[in-house]
Amino acid sequence: MNQAAETTKPSQEIDLSGLTCPLPILKTKAALARLGSGELLKVIITNPDSVREFGVLCNSPGVKLESFQETGASWIYQIRKL
Amino acid sequence: MNEDFDQGLEVLNGQIDARVSSYFSSCVHCGLCAEACLFYTETGDPKYTPIYKLEPMRRLWFQRHTLRGKVAKRLGLSKEVTRQDFADWEELVYDSCTMCGRCSMVCPVGNDIVYMIRREREGFSKAGYAPEGMKAATHRALTIGSPMGVTLKTLRAVLVHVEKSVGRPVPIDLKGVDYMALFSSMEIVNFPEYIESLSRIFDAAGVSWTISSEAFEATNSGIQIGNREAAAELVGRVVNAAEKLGVKYVISPECGHAYMAIRWEGPNLIGRQYGFEVVHILELLDQLRSSGRLKLKDKTDTPLTLHDPCQIVRRGGVIDQPRNLLNEVASRFVEMKDHGDMNWCCGGGGGVSANDRAEPLRLKVFQRKKRQIEELGVDTMVTMCANCRIILEEGLEHYEMDTEVKMKSLTDMLAEHLEPSPG
Structure with missing residues (x-):
């Protein structure tokens, strides 16, 4: 794992509050595609229907879920691109 | 063969209704x-992407149901669907899809991909592009009454042993009772103890029930291969028998697709409502538990887990009932990481278990279930589908796991913990 992979500071943060399916997933995948290997993406979503989809996305090859937080009406994911 | 293909293509086109069209037009190609x-995650091969398995039907939809596609076809920009496409996709449509429905759960636009696979199989089956094992099973179901060739004579022979064991006759063709029980051929042949368990439980709980000599088979090969006429004929046999006996309920057994066929697809297949209700055996047993009619004693302290059959749990909604029941008889029940409506399939659903050609792929994808079991370190796995049970047993044997994992039927387990009735 390279130096960037060690960082706990997100390289990018996207606030997808208010967006509904399929936009949270599509925008997150697009953001991940732009990141370099080892970089961290912070995503904020408020659409409960997207939580299941994020569960699958975060378990897929090429990414790693570093942290997950539920704060009232929003869900915050920190996803590292491997 | 040309004629079959042409007919198959037209049948496939006929499957493209408003629902299928809206699904194709709303796909955002996210790849989720x-x-x-299971087939993609365990092989890493992108050809197993569920939406890609629908490519022949998608292309047909594009060319015949969209203006852009009609123009593209005329200009030669969109390739026609050919016999070679059917030949190439047969493996994707049948061998690598158990119709487990996990893909449908995560689609961000809500496409029911399984519904489309089911529809696509109608065209493939009509064109003759279906696995030989599934064709033979469907033929046997229609001509003999069971995909495994089980006859009434076979059932009666099994019932002799059941009656000897439980010490009372098993009711056949009793009119006016509350429940009519169905079985899968696998239960009759491989797991007849299920019939014994049912008999013991119903006797203890005071349930009035019967088996019909005219329709005891629950499975529906027509649903699996994608042959609407065959599926309707098989559902119709059960409906006619149940209505003739005047029962209030038909019990779907420990079989995944049987429940989907008789409970959800059946009324649409025969074009009318039933004169009875359909319950899954575990729905009934949980009702009996909650009403105090099913009394269970002692809890096993064996560490165990539950395998959720896709059609009963994810597609059928019977999620809490098996857990309520299992917690009554097991003190060390632990859930798998992905369980309930996001369970992983055993790999043998949707007719894959009847398809010999698919066996190497089925065993490869079984590695997911193997990892799930290893993570828990249990030595017993309980389930409520005879097909899952056989596939799991085969998979466990194939991989020669360090710890021997025993498979158990939930209904059998409940019968073992039955508190005898006072009478």
């Missing part, structure tokens, strides 16, 4: 269905 599919 791939990550949800």
Whole structure:
């Protein structure tokens, strides 16, 4: 794992509050595609229907879920691109 | 063969209704269905992406149901669907899809991909592009009454042993009772103890029930291969028998697709409502538990887990009932990491278990279930589908796991913990 992979500071943060399916997933995948290997993406979503989809996305090859937080009406994911 | 293909293509086109069209037009190509599919995650081969398995039907939809597609076809920009496409896709449509429905759960636009696979199989089956094992099973179901060739004579022979064991006759063709029980051929042949368990439980709980000599088979090969006429004929046999006996309920057994066929697809297949209700055996047993009629004693302290059959749990909604029941008889029940409506399939659903050609792929994708079991370190796995049970037993044997894992039927387990009735 390279130096960037060690960082706990997100390289990018996207606030997808208010967006509904399929936009949270599509925008997150697009953001991940732009990141370099080892970089961290912070995503904020408020659409409960997207939580299941994020569960699958975060378990897929090429990414790693570093942290997950539920704060009232929003869900915050920190996803590292491997 | 040309004629069959042409007919198959037209049948496939006929499957493209408003629902299928809206699904294709709303697909955003996110690829998330791939990550949800057992066959993609365990092989890493993108051809197993669920939406890609629908490519022949998607192309037909594009060319015949959209203006852009009609123009593209005339200009030669969109390739026609050919016999070679059917030949190439047969493996994707049948061998690498158990119709488990996990992909449908994660689609961000809500496409029911399984519904489309089911529809696509109608065209493939009509064109003759279906696995030989499934064709033979469907033929046997229609001509003999069972995909495994089980006859009434076979059932009666099994019932002799059941009656000897439980010490009382098993009711056959009793009119006016509350429940009519169905079985899968696998239960009759491989797991007849299920019939014994049912008999013991119903006797203890005071349930009035019967088996019909005219329709005891629950499975529906027509649903699996994608042959609407065959599926309707098989559902019709059960409906006619149940209505003739005047029962209030038909019990779907420990079989995944049987429940989907008789409970959800059946009324649409025969074009009318039933004169009875359909319950899954575990729905009934949990009702009996909660009403105090099913009394269970002692809890096993064996560490165990539950395998959720896709059609009963994810597609059928019977999620809490098996857990309520299992917690009554097991003190060390632990859930798998992905369980309930996001369970992973055993790999043998949707007719894959009847398809010999698919066996190497089925065993490869079984590695997911193997990892799930290893993570828990249990030595017993309980389930409520005879097909899952056989597939799991085969998979466990194939991989020669360090710890021997025993498979158990939930209904059998409940019968073992039955508190005898006072009478």
